[in-house]
Amino acid sequence: MARTRIADEDSNYEELVALARKAYLDKSEHPIWQQIYDRLAAACRERALVPGSRLPGEYRLAEIFGVNRITMRNALGRLQEEGLLQARKGAGIFVRAPAQRYVIKDNMRFSMSLDASGTVTTRTVSLHRRKASAWAREAYGLAAGAETVELHRVRLLDGNPIYYAVKEFSLTIFPRLEADYAEHGSVTRVYRDHGVTSFRRAETRVSGGFADAVQSERLTLTPMTPVILVDSHNTDEDGRTIELNRGCWPLTSVELVFSTP
Amino acid sequence: MARTRIADEDSNYEELVALARKAYLDKSEHPIWQQIYDRLAAACRERALVPGSRLPGEYRLAEIFGVNRITMRNALGRLQEEGLLQARKGAGIFVRAPAQRYVIKDNMRFSMSLDASGTVTTRTVSLHRRKASAWAREAYGLAAGAETVELHRVRLLDGNPIYYAVKEFSLTIFPRLEADYAEHGSVTRVYRDHGVTSFRRAETRVSGGFADAVQSERLTLTPMTPVILVDSHNTDEDGRTIELNRGCWPLTSVELVFSTP
DNA sequence: CAGTGGTCTAGACCACATG
DNA sequence: ATGTGGTCTAGACCACTGG
Numbered sequence: 001m002a003r004t005r006i007a008d009e010d011s012n013y014e015e016l017v018a019l020a021r022k023a024y025l026d027k028s029e030h031p032i033w034q035q036i037y038d039r040l041a042a043a044c045r046e047r048a049l050v051p052g053s054r055l056p057g058e059y060r061l062a063e064i065f066g067v068n069r070i071t072m073r074n075a076l077g078r079l080q081e082e083g084l085l086q087a088r089k090g091a092g093i094f095v096r097a098p099a100q101r102y103v104i105k106d107n108m109r110f111s112m113s114l115d116a117s118g119t120v121t122t123r124t125v126s127l128h129r130r131k132a133s134a135w136a137r138e139a140y141g142l143a144a145g146a147e148t149v150e151l152h153r154v155r156l157l158d159g160n161p162i163y164y165a166v167k168e169f170s171l172t173i174f175p176r177l178e179a180d181y182a183e184h185g186s187v188t189r190v191y192r193d194h195g196v197t198s199f200r201r202a203e204t205r206v207s208g209g210f211a212d213a214v215q216s217e218r219l220t221l222t223p224m225t226p227v228i229l230v231d232s233h234n235t236d237e238d239g240r241t242i243e244l245n246r247g248c249w250p251l252t253s254v255e256l257v258f259s260t261p
Numbered sequence: 262m263a264r265t266r267i268a269d270e271d272s273n274y275e276e277l278v279a280l281a282r283k284a285y286l287d288k289s290e291h292p293i294w295q296q297i298y299d300r301l302a303a304a305c306r307e308r309a310l311v312p313g314s315r316l317p318g319e320y321r322l323a324e325i326f327g328v329n330r331i332t333m334r335n336a337l338g339r340l341q342e343e344g345l346l347q348a349r350k351g352a353g354i355f356v357r358a359p360a361q362r363y364v365i366k367d368n369m370r371f372s373m374s375l376d377a378s379g380t381v382t383t384r385t386v387s388l389h390r391r392k393a394s395a396w397a398r399e400a401y402g403l404a405a406g407a408e409t410v411e412l413h414r415v416r417l418l419d420g421n422p423i424y425y426a427v428k429e430f431s432l433t434i435f436p437r438l439e440a441d442y443a444e445h446g447s448v449t450r451v452y453r454d455h456g457v458t459s460f461r462r463a464e465t466r467v468s469g470g471f472a473d474a475v476q477s478e479r480l481t482l483t484p485m486t487p488v489i490l491v492d493s494h495n496t497d498e499d500g501r502t503i504e505l506n507r508g509c510w511p512l513t514s515v516e517l518v519f520s521t522p
Numbered sequence: 523c524a525g526t527g528g529t530c531t532a533g534a535c536c537a538c539a540t541g
Numbered sequence: 542a543t544g545t546g547g548t549c550t551a552g553a554c555c556a557c558t559g560g
Contacts, residue, residue: 028536031548057526068550073527078485082471089527090558101468106519203520206467207362208489208512210343224339226487226512228469251469251487251512258367258519259464289555292529318545329531334546350546351539 008053012095015048016056020065033074036065040075044084044098051097051160055085058093080222083250087222096220097160099253106204106258118158125152125218127181133168139233139241140170149177151187154218162254164218165247173242187243196242202235206256215248226251269314273356276309277317281326294335297326301336305345305359312358312421316346319354341483344511348483357481358421360514367465367519379419386413386479388442394429400494400502401431410438412448415479423515425479426508434503448504457503463496467517476509487512 019039024032043049055061062072076093079085087093100117132140132148142148148168155163167187169177173194180190191199207229216223227248234243280300285293304310316322323333337354340346348354361378393401393409403409409429416424428448430438434455441451452460468490477484488509495504 027548033548059526070551071549074548076527081487087527088558089556090525092526092558200521203518205516205518206489207516208469208487208510226342226469228467228489249469255466255468257464257466260461288529294529320545331532332530335529337546348546349539350537351544353539353545 008050009056012049012053012055015043016061016064019043032067033071033078036067036072036075037078040079041082041084044079044095047098049095051095053095055093055095061093081225082252083219083221083225085222086220094220097158097162099162099250100157101252102157102162102249102254104254104256106201106256121156121159122185123154123156124181124185125154127151127178129171130168136168136170136244139244140172142170142172147171149174151181152218161219163247163249164215165245167246168244170242173240191242196236198237199234199242202233202239202241204230204232204256204258206230208251211248219248219250221250228254228256230256269311270317273310273314273316276304277322277325280304293328294332294339297328297333297336298339301340302343302345305340305356308359310356312356314356316354316356322354342486343513344480344482344486346483347481355481358419358423360423360511361418362513363418363423363510363515365515365517367462367517382417382420383446384415384417385442385446386415388412388439390432391429397429397431397505400505401433403431403433408432410435412442413479422480424508424510425476426506428507429505431503434501452503457497459498460495460503463494463500463502465491465493465517465519467491469512472509480509480511482511489515489517491517 022039024030024035040049049055056064058069058072058076061076062069065072076085076087080087083096083099085093086096128150129147130150132142132146136142136148137144137146140148148170151167151169153165153167154161155165171177174180174190176193177190180193181187184190191197209227209229210224211219211221211227213223215221215227216225219227221227228251230245230247230249232245232247233241234245236242283300285291285296301310310316317325319330319333319337322337323330326333337346337348341348344357344360346354347357389411390408391411393403393407397403397409398405398407401409409431412428412430414426414428415422416426432438435441435451437454438451441454442448445451452458470488470490472480472482472484472486472488474484476482476488477486480488482488489512491506491508491510493506493508494502495506497503
């Protein structure tokens with residue numbers, strides 16, 4: 001593994017030197033940092049820089065591109081905002097997968113379905129009890145001290161995280177949730193095992209914000225990166241709320257489609 | 262007018278001095294720029310800094326807060342990203358209205374309705390013909406050289422721009438659009454005058470991006486600020502597409518709600 | 523411990539908007 | 542003509558990550 005990483009870094013190095021070779025345009029019209037940004041952004045999107053691999057350090061990069069470290073940082077900062085790179089203090093700068101734009105159809109009847117060209121997998125981060133949130137208390141009609149179950153999951157496209165969601169369930173509705181989910185790893189399976197055969201997306205709220213520490217870690221983004229937030233809840237056929245969900249996407253990685261049936 | 266602006270700037274100055282008076286916390290835990298950012302963000306949200314007014318220059322601000330100009334710029338940069346401030350080269354730094362989060366309900370039957378605590382007004386930026394876009398050619402079934410009409414509008418809350426939209430119409434469907442809209446300033450009126458009495462939102466696509474030059478100017482944002490983009494189209498009762506719309510919101514200013522009837 | 527990214531300072535030149 | 546924000550350089554110290 002370390003073997004391939006080194007190979008990746010080496011191939012990155014050559015690619016970067018090639019990118020830096022071209023002369024800069026007149027800097028009064030196009031700032032140097034923007035030209036560097038453009039070249040790196042293009043390289044990321046073309047996968048000329050290997051997703052998951054590490055870049056040389058900032059001093060080295062500045063040297064390669066023939067600019068001051070601060071100028072280099074300016075370019076790197078924008079690339080992080082767009083989710084093309086992720087810098088980790090003490091560790092280095094890593095190439096993220098370029099943001100393919102996902103198309104998510106929310107048909108208001110079932111859960112979101114996802115159109116993607118790659119392979120989508122799900123990783124369960126944690127499943128644990130907590131004191132019910134205010135949202136949950138209201139939606140499920142719980143008393144102040146009640147417990148709920150929180151499920152944290154990350155969706156990955158070809159191994160790259162693109163969606164982080166936190167779900168909160170009522171133990172009154174799904175008493176065997178923990179064992180059930182642990183065994184099958186599926187929420188719809190939990191539904192079925194508790195007699196819920198039909199459900200629908202009752203409401204979806206979309207807003208924007210900036211990734212907090214947890215969200216940025218899960219999505220391998222630099223903290224404070226802009227994200228799209230999705231709050232939603234599902235109801236069963238009787239109109240009872242059975243699931244609360246709060247999801248988070250890198251800003252440019254998703255396109256949510258709402259259409260009439 | 263210049264009178265009140267000066268008064269605003271003076272009151273800003275005193276507020277800023279007050280904000281800078283408090284000692285900074287240990288900077289190894291909380292970076293100085295972040296502490297300055299926090300204080301200014303809070304002041305903007307409380308409207309302690311007057312929306313629309315100008316701040317002192319960066320050198321002066323740095324002096325007030327007792328830091329280097331670059332450190333000050335770091336804080337100011339984040340505030341611009343969040344749409345709390347707007348810097349204009351050569352002109353100064355201006356206070357934007359704090360981003361109240363709007364709740365927009367899209368019920369899939371009529372056009373979006375907007376819940377806001379203030380007064381919403383609409384400003385028409387331009388109405389002109391253009392060569393049909395690819396999107397319009399496909400949606401309206403137009404030939405390659407066909408003309409369409411483009412309408413640019415800005416929505417304001419209490420005078421502050423929060424939404425910028427570009428609509429593209431077919432002249433085949435609305436031949437008298439230009440005169441009609443010029444006279445009444447209403448799209449639904451244009452619909453009615455052309456015999457369209459019932460219509461619905463057929464599809465809404467939500468995504469994220471970064472404001473281009475035009476969008477940032479219309480929304481009084483600093484260029485490259487993150488925004489939420491909304492593409493949608495309306496159809497008449499026969500299912501024929503009659504309107505294409507591309508809208509743009511400052512990232513944290515809107516919450517789009519999609520719910521089942 | 524060495525190397526990394528994060529922060530901060532100091533000083534300089536430029537293009538632009540405004541009066 | 543002046544002052545503005547935008548850019549760039551040079552050098553420094555820190556906290557963190559990793560081997």
